[in-house]
Amino acid sequence: MDEKSALREYLRLGRAALLAKLDGLGEYDVRRPMTPTGTNLLGLVKHVAYVQLGYFGEVFGRPSGRPFPWEAEGAEEGVDLWAAPDESRDDVLELFRFAAAHADATVEALPLDAVGEVPWWGDERRHPTLHTILVHVCVEIARHAGHADVLRELLDGSAGLSPGNSNLPERSADEWAAFRARIEDAARQAAGTAVPSGATSGDG
Template sequence: MTSPDAQVLLRYLSAAREALVWKLEGLDEYDVRRPLTPTGTNLLGLVKHVASVEAGYLGEVFGRPFPQPLPWMAEDAEPNADLWVTPQETRADVLDLYQRVAEHTDATVTSLPLDAVGQVPWWPPAVRDVTLHQVLVHVVTETHRHAGHADIVRELVDGARGMRAGNDNLPEGDEAWWADYRERVERAAREA
């Protein structure tokens, strides 16, 4: 039986996953893939990255490796290979991967106690030994962090904003209100 604390952490992880995937809805292939920051941040790449990280932390670390090889995470992969999607990889491929990783993660969390011990081989030896609780908090935090990146990238793509469908978690205001608000923030920044 999954502990109440583990259930809470899984609920927060699930919410972050949903928010991240929702950012792809309604966009064409170019818009989900195009880099919108100088470091190449893009929506579908964020999903691929988060799925890959989750597969490692809540799979390999606890002796339950994710069954599909992730070549972009191999030691000899090019830097940032997990942060963008090749033309041969489809959106459906990435979303399917993320769904399967989520199921694998959920199975790990529901089959182990939160004090189960694992080892993160890519961390320094002094901090390599971890508990499921520690890693689950790490992954929840990481996923929410990248969902925040996706919030910004999606707003840059087409102006869509908010946490998820039906809940933007922003003050009500039309485009004129937002333009005025932004101008006030800009003025304050210049005056400072």
């Protein structure tokens, strides 16, 4: 496998890992904010779609024809990080697939040393190669897939890479609870707040 093919494969794997975190969830759970800053699963997918449209579109003079939501009059910052009630899950998934196909076409059409322009980057790195952009986007998608891992586990306890390949040790619920308890105990010991033997963390 050559270098471009390897990078495209990591891009594909990152996309698949992110999308898999939506499987089996209802409309509320894919949209509900799970952190104080509003991080949510469908918003991560929507955001990554626009990341791909920007970096593999305008950056290389290959605009997709899709408008960016933050360009609309009166749009608030972060509009790409959540889905409005009138945006269906299918709408967001269609956008994601379109963005992935557009990105793949750019990667296919250009050599790795093709130079683009990223207007929102500083002057010293404003003109990266396609190779640099591929690495950058792979890292960004992996970061957001990691966010999605945590959100999904908080939502319903599902953890791991995918149902067919969790990439986690095989443990029962009780074994996971004991494992977590050992980590909690280690953290308390390190912080000097260990619970005395025979007591529980809820004891006053």
